[in-house]
Amino acid sequence: MFIDIIRDRYLRKKRTIEYWKRRGLKIGKDCSINPKVELGSEPYLITIGSHVRINSGVTFVTHDGGCWVLRNETSIPNSNQLDLFGKIKIGNNVHIGTNAFIMPGVTIGDNVIIGCCAVVTKDIPDNSIAVGVPARVIESVSEYYNKHRENFDYTKHLSAEEKKDYLTKKYNG
Numbered sequence: 001m002f003i004d005i006i007r008d009r010y011l012r013k014k015r016t017i018e019y020w021k022r023r024g025l026k027i028g029k030d031c032s033i034n035p036k037v038e039l040g041s042e043p044y045l046i047t048i049g050s051h052v053r054i055n056s057g058v059t060f061v062t063h064d065g066g067c068w069v070l071r072n073e074t075s076i077p078n079s080n081q082l083d084l085f086g087k088i089k090i091g092n093n094v095h096i097g098t099n100a101f102i103m104p105g106v107t108i109g110d111n112v113i114i115g116c117c118a119v120v121t122k123d124i125p126d127n128s129i130a131v132g133v134p135a136r137v138i139e140s141v142s143e144y145y146n147k148h149r150e151n152f153d154y155t156k157h158l159s160a161e162e163k164k165d166y167l168t169k170k171y172n173g
Contacts, residue, residue: 025046028050052096099116101120118135
């Protein structure tokens with residue numbers, strides 16, 4: 001039992017995707033899940049496509065905790081047994097920003113960016129950027145690209161030191 005706890009802590013921190021797969025998560029290829037992501041008590045209700053990045057602090061909620069209040073209602077048959085669940089589906093080529101919340105029953109389409117701290121309560125269509133509380137679509141991915149086209153930095157091929165030098169020169173003169 002103790003060895004299982006140690007193994008789970010190691011997997012969650014060092015091999016995050018393997019940890020969540022063991023708990024029932026369905027996930028595609030080429031994904032990145034920060035170890036500080038919370039996939040809740042029912043990760044088997046979550047499906048994640050390919051090429052998805054989920055930043056630190058993101059929380060997936062697959063159940064509605066409001067049932068707690070109803071469980072003592074004597075006018076509701078079997079109220080002490082109530083639960084309310086919802087599947088979550090994430091498409092392909094999605095980025096979910098730091099500290100976002102994905103609520104039960106939500107589908108996020110393909111080619112989507114979810115902003116930091118967004119609370120996603122409704123489906124987000126393909127090729128969209130959604131931000132806010134509750135999250136709402138503010139623009140398409142192509143509008144985002146066109147808006148920032150002149151400001152993008154192409155640094156993925158640089159070493160950490162080269163990137164530091166480049167950004168220091170660009171932003172500090």
